[in-house]
Amino acid sequence: MTQAQETVFEQDTVDKARAIMARYPQARSALLPMLHLVQSVEGYVSQAGIRFCAGQLDLTEAEVSAVATFYTMYKRRPCGEHLVSVCTNTLCAALGGDAIYAKLKDHLKVGHEETAGEPGTPGSITLEHAECLAACDLGPVLQVNYEFYDNQTPDTALELVKALQNGEKPAPTRGAPLTDFKQAELQLAGFFEGRDADLDGPSAAAETLRGARLAQEKGWDAPAMPENAEFPPIPEKK
Ligand code: FES
Structure with missing residues (x-):
């Protein structure tokens, strides 16, 4: 790890990065939550953040940049509170x-x-x-x-x-x-x-549940999946 990375991301962030990586069979799968972790520290994905992820996950900076610039939830300029x-x-x-x-x-x-x-x-x-x-x-x-x-x-x-x-x-x-924003990003990193x-609170609204409630009142069911249902085979990769 370079000195520049150490000054931006302290040991606590490195420990969290390692904890995220431990959730996956392949470390590189940790990139998305890792980018949220970076945002929880700096409020955006800086160039130092890209270097940090690349260094931790053994990816190139170009690979990390490609992901960070594709998804709108990764911000390339510092965000407000x-x-x-x-x-x-x-x-x-x-x-x-x-x-x-x-x-x-x-x-x-x-x-x-x-x-x-x-x-x-x-x-x-x-x-x-x-x-x-x-x-x-x-x-x-x-x-x-x-x-x-x-x-x-x-x-x-x-x-x-x-x-x-x-x-x-x-x-x-x-x-x-x-x-x-930074705390929310930490939550998104897990x-x-x-x-x-943070884990509490109503997640559904009455409007969203209205269809399900109506079906319950009327005794409507979704058709059951037929037993031994056959699905088309998944085409082989060429
Ligand atoms: S169009 Fe706004 S939530 Fe779907």
Whole structure:
């Protein structure tokens, strides 16, 4: 390990990296959680973070960069204390997601993946457009550090962002209590130190369960899988 890596990522991070690698038969499979670990330290994937992952996993920096630049959850610029992701995919956009994004953009005076305030300092906010967040029945939705705030309007979203800027942490509609971006990244790397509440919280909404409830009331079942069902063979690799 080079000196530059040691100064950015301390022993605790190295220990966590080793713990992540131990979860997989092949160390290189640990790259995705490892990149979240890197973000939990620096608030983004820096060049030093790429070197760190490459060194730990015996990959090239080009291989790590290819992954880090492919997935939108890996940020290449330092993030704010909170990452606000507004769904502007078709359904949410039509229901008001575009108006929510425009309102927050005006208020924060930043664009996509830009940060209002000094990144990492209290009250700093990174804003981004997000593709479908898989909560279309609750749209328009936004997430703060990947926790859901459902059925938003431009005004409720603005109120939420102002509260975040003032150091408050309003409770998400579903999921665990709100933390900050770096802590959320540590959770995504698989570490829930001292915060049992991180594992808690309602994960489903009444709207999402309505179909299942209706089927239960009516006694509807999905057709059973036929016994000895035959599936087409998996084509061999050429
Ligand atoms: S379109 Fe916004 S959650 Fe699906």
